[in-house]
Amino acid sequence: DAGITQSPRHKVTETGTPVTLRCHQTENHRYMYWYRQDPGHGLRLIHYSYGVKDTDKGEVSDGYSVSRSKTEDFLLTLESATSSQTSVYFCAIVRQVGTEAFFGQGTRLTVV
Amino acid sequence: DAKTTQPNSMESNEEEPVHLPCNHSTISGTDYIHWYRQLPSQGPEYVIHGLTSNVNNRMASLAIAEDRKSSTLILHRATLRDAAVYYCILRNNFGNEKLTFGTGTRLTIIP
Numbered sequence: 001d002a003g004i005t006q007s008p009r010h011k012v013t014e015t016g017t018p019v020t021l022r023c024h025q026t027e028n029h030r031y032m033y034w035y036r037q038d039p040g041h042g043l044r045l046i047h048y049s050y051g052v053k054d055t056d057k058g059e060v061s062d063g064y065s066v067s068r069s070k071t072e073d074f075l076l077t078l079e080s081a082t083s084s085q086t087s088v089y090f091c092a093i094v095r096q097v098g099t100e101a102f103f104g105q106g107t108r109l110t111v112v
Numbered sequence: 113d114a115k116t117t118q119p120n121s122m123e124s125n126e127e128e129p130v131h132l133p134c135n136h137s138t139i140s141g142t143d144y145i146h147w148y149r150q151l152p153s154q155g156p157e158y159v160i161h162g163l164t165s166n167v168n169n170r171m172a173s174l175a176i177a178e179d180r181k182s183s184t185l186i187l188h189r190a191t192l193r194d195a196a197v198y199y200c201i202l203r204n205n206f207g208n209e210k211l212t213f214g215t216g217t218r219l220t221i222i223p
Contacts, residue, residue, distance in 0.1 A: 031208075031209065031211070033211055035213075040215070041215065042197075042199070042213055042214055042215035042216055043156070043199075043213040044213075045210060045211065045212050045213075048208075048210060048211065050208040050209075054208075056208065056210075058210060058212070059212065090155050090156075092155075092156075092211070094209070094211065097203075097204070097205050097206065097207065097208070097209045098144060098203050098204060098205035098209070100158045101148070101156075101158065101211060102158075103155030103156050103157065104155055105154065105155055106153075106154075106155055
């Protein structure tokens with residue numbers, strides 16, 4: 001167990017509503033990442049963080065924002081959910097650049 | 113970012129060796145080759161990594177070409193539990209790492 005927890009694990013929400021997904025770690029790892037996974041697309045990076053209050057965009061950041069106010073939590077917010085954001089979301093943590101990445105179990109989000 | 117190319121899918125018979133290829137012709141001298149796999153309904157997990165020399169661990173072996181432009185993940189005796197998507201990625205130890213993945217190779221094990 002790499003000490004990484006995603007919540008919620010499943011969520012159904014309506015189009016236009018805000019949604020926040022949480023990634024919590026107990027490892028004090030510096031780097032945290034949010035990915036989405038859709039059939040045929042593999043893992044696509046949304047946003048990542050390289051320290052408290054230090055974040056940057058990934059490949060598919062439009063429609064998403066993130067915050068990291070403390071080491072252990074990395075929040076992903078969909079300001080106004082759309083059906084195209086229906087996906088499985090994974091969080092990952094990395095202690096330092098180049099070391100093993102540990103992934104959470106994923107959050108299945110459905111936007112109806 | 114240096115990219116990798118993998119076949120979309122492969123099949124192998126149970127209890128036989130599996131060789132999963134990865135091409136990375138634009139690899140830089142400081143890039144490590146990492147492999148992850150993703151079992152059904154789970155997040156990815158680390159398999160193995162290397163820089164220049166071949167590497168072995170309890171899960172697999174990694175064979176790296178002499179020019180480092182390609183590598184092969186070797187599962188010595190595939191089981192049904194090895195059915196997964198395998199990702200080959202390049203990483204280095206500098207800067208703020210974006211950690212991006214491609215689409216990987218979907219490995220099917222035939223009983």
